[in-house]
Amino acid sequence: MAGHLAGRNIAVTGGGNGIGRATALLCAAEGANVVVADYGVTLDGRDPSSDVADGVVAEIRAAGGTAIAVAGDVGDMVVGQRIIDTAVENWGSIDGVVCVAGIVRERMLFNMGEDEFDDVVRVHLRGHFSLYRAASAVMRKQETGGSLVGFTSGAFVASTAQANYSAAKGGVVSLTRSAAFALRRYGINANCIAPVAMTRMADNVPFEMEAGGPEAIAPLAVYLLSDAARHITAQIYTCTGRRISVWNQPVEIRDMVAADGVSFTVDEIVRDLPDTIGHEEMPMFADLERRMKEMEERKASDAAAEPADGAGSQA
Ligand SMILES: NC(=O)c1ccc[n+]([C@@H]2O[C@H](COP(=O)([O-])OP(=O)(O)OC[C@H]3O[C@@H](n4cnc5c(N)ncnc54)[C@H](O)[C@@H]3O)[C@@H](O)[C@H]2O)c1
Structure with a gap:
């Protein structure tokens, strides 16, 4: 074949x-x-x-x-x-x-x-x-x-x-x-x-x-x-x-190096990390918020479309 x-x-x-x-x-x-x-x-x-x-x-x-x-x-x-x-x-x-x-x-x-x-x-x-x-x-x-x-x-x-x-x-x-x-x-x-x-x-x-x-x-x-x-x-x-x-290949993207070439103290990390390597936002948080909002809007519009108690029997 x-x-x-x-x-x-x-x-x-x-x-x-x-x-x-x-x-x-x-x-x-x-x-x-x-x-x-x-x-x-x-x-x-x-x-x-x-x-x-x-x-x-x-x-x-x-x-x-x-x-x-x-x-x-x-x-x-x-x-x-x-x-x-x-x-x-x-x-x-x-x-x-x-x-x-x-x-x-x-x-x-x-x-x-x-x-x-x-x-x-x-x-x-x-x-x-x-x-x-x-x-x-x-x-x-x-x-x-x-x-x-x-x-x-x-x-x-x-x-x-x-x-x-x-x-x-x-x-x-x-x-x-x-x-x-x-x-x-x-x-x-x-x-x-x-x-x-x-x-x-x-x-x-x-x-x-x-x-x-x-x-x-x-x-x-x-x-x-x-x-x-x-x-x-x-x-x-x-x-x-x-x-x-x-998908991309996961790689390290930024780094910082200890002043003594060996290790950081907690104080040094508190002082330096935010402005040197910082952190990376998780893109999925934004997706999640958008989806939650969409679900809530859908729920609200479904509830609005449903006849209130007794309303259906008026027709
Ligand atoms: N459908 C999607 O949108 C989607 C999304 C992301 C990932 N996946 C992945 O794709 C794959 C297939 O998904 P699908 O949607 O075709 O699912 P499906 O449920 O239609 O088919 C799964 C098949 O796996 C078999 N199976 C389950 N456990 C088994 C086991 N222990 N040993 C042998 N067979 C077993 C089931 O009998 C079934 O026939 C899964 O690994 C799933 O996690 C699917």
Whole structure:
């Protein structure tokens, strides 16, 4: 089969729904053999089922492609290994991994339970580690190397009611950057996509999003897996479908040096820091204020549009 991924062997976690499903379908349409890995859980990670992974495999096969389902929890190292082994044992190599699987458990930080934190970090962060680890052990011995594609979120910068998710997604960024940094010499590239797409995960977002369908994210994932992007590594790309943007690389931007060349006293920091290096405003504070204002205005206009008690019966 011709295409950008002709003859490649790719594993897609979370491949049963949303962005993962769209990515698995496009990888297959672009000529890849695909391991569709999905635990078939609810948005918050309950009620596992093998149906969704099997369903996507059936769709790929019906379209003439090649795919195998693995239904398991990507937060489990054994499952990560099994996903990679499935590709290697059936098709001889693993050329790309796309880690899309994820769950959410929304709660303000001061109310968040230990399980709500651990489960979200486990599925997202360990769910990347388990795949990256198993895949890179094979890829480093392959002449053609391979590609790792992680899924982070714009929320990695901060989130009001999902500190667990934000921390996990920040971890995914650092893990992926570390993979890129350590594995370039083996011909392995590693990048992250921060998607915005209308899926069940986006249903509860309380503000308007610039977003298309999940299939609008898949072309960027395929690009990052393809030969055309072999030189691209350690990048974060936001993709809303109609718009793709690249994030900057975090670097120190100003410094100050102790007079004695060794260390500062507290007094020296109090005196010098504000006017020398200062601090950097968090742009998200302004966004948050704008969104809160919009929500309040919407609430006020909804309340004004609603008929007062008894008013409806006058007509
Ligand atoms: N939709 C968005 O706007 C958006 C925004 C930012 C980030 N993301 C990220 O993109 C990815 C895909 O999101 P989506 O909107 O397609 O979500 P989705 O809920 O539609 O799909 C997630 C899939 O992951 C699977 N999954 C969950 N836990 C798993 C586990 N432990 N093991 C294996 N599979 C598991 C689910 O069964 C489901 O099929 C997620 O990592 C999400 O955090 C999405």
